[in-house]
Amino acid sequence: MRLRADGPAPADAASPDRDEAATLRREVETLRRALAERDAFLAGVAHELRNPMTPILGQVERLLATAEREAPEGRVAQGLVQLRWLVERYVRRATTLLDVSRVQAGQLALLAAPVPLAEVVEEVVASLRPMAAHAGSAITVTVPDDLVLSCERLALDQILDNLVTNAIKYGDGSAITVSGLRDGAVARIRVSDRGIGIAPSDQARIFERFERAVGDPSQAPAGFGVGLWLVRRLAEAMEGGVALDSRPGEGATFTVTLPLHA
Structure with a gap:
């Protein structure tokens, strides 16, 4: 009896495919566990790094209040x-770091409330002026x-802090x-610099975790590479978004869109 050339394959022919699929599933699960462990580690590190600073900051505030009463223009106060x-x-x-771990774990709950944009911008910019002055940027x-x-409000503060810090780091001493402006039912918040800019091929990548605006790590300023990723996630969590307009050597403009209070 002759067998058809296109007849059914032997029963064990699909076995290698099933084995390969099972191996891939195990590898994916291993990677998921590793990522979860990493995020848990980051959360623990963030707590350990941040918690001791609270009493230190309180002591600095008390000493500063005393110094400003006794000699407000003195070197100690400064x-x-x-x-x-x-x-x-x-x-x-x-x-x-803590916010990154919360976002990944789905534990970042944001509660909307009326927030004056100008007030928060002024607070953030005031806190970053020393850093900007050191970099030569106004x-x-x-x-x-x-x-x-x-x-x-705290999420908006974090968004602005990350974008202005980014502009200082990569602004190359530029202004x-x-x-902010009103556009229908939303506000458009723009942070611009005239620095090194971002290549078109990198403009989507920099909104991912642990990515940097500079391709060469040896030339990148210090940081975790999560600031812009966090900006995007926070904006989207508040029914907004973020966009980038940039050309190499011509600076960058980040535009965050957030809903206005009705």
């Missing part, structure tokens, strides 16, 4: 102002007082502008 900024900066970096703010957003 040094304590700088120390307070450094401690606050440290706390913000630890908070960024920051100009143009935000109408009547722009009231529907968002979480930085922070502006």
Whole structure:
């Protein structure tokens, strides 16, 4: 009896495919567990880094209040102002790590409330002016007082802090502008610099976790590479978004869109 050439394959022919699929599933599960363990580790590190700073910052505030009463223009008061900024900066970096782990675990709950945009921008810019001055950048703010957003204030603070910090790092000493405008039912918040810019091929990549705006790690400023990823996730969680307009050598403009308070 002759067998058809296109007849059914032997029963064991599909076995290698099944084995390969099972191996891939095991590898995927192993990677998922590794990522979960890494995020848990980051959360633990963030807590350990941030918690001791709270009493330190409180002590600095008390010493600064005393120094400002006794000699407001003295070197001690000026040094304590700088120390307070450094401690606050440290706390913000630890908070960024904690926020990353919360987003990944689906534990970042954002509660919308009326938030005056100009007020938050001024607070963030004031806290970052020493860093900008050190980099040789001046920051100009143009935000109408009547722009009231529907968002979480702390998340908005984190978005602005990350974008202005990014502009200082990559602005190459150029002027930085922070502006806001009304566009129908939303506000558009723009942070611009005239620095090194971002190549078109990198503009989608930089919104991913642990990615940097500079391709060569040896040339990148210090940081975790999660700031822009967090900006995108926070904006989207508040029914907004973020866009980028940039050309190499011509700077970058990040535009965050968030809903206005009705």
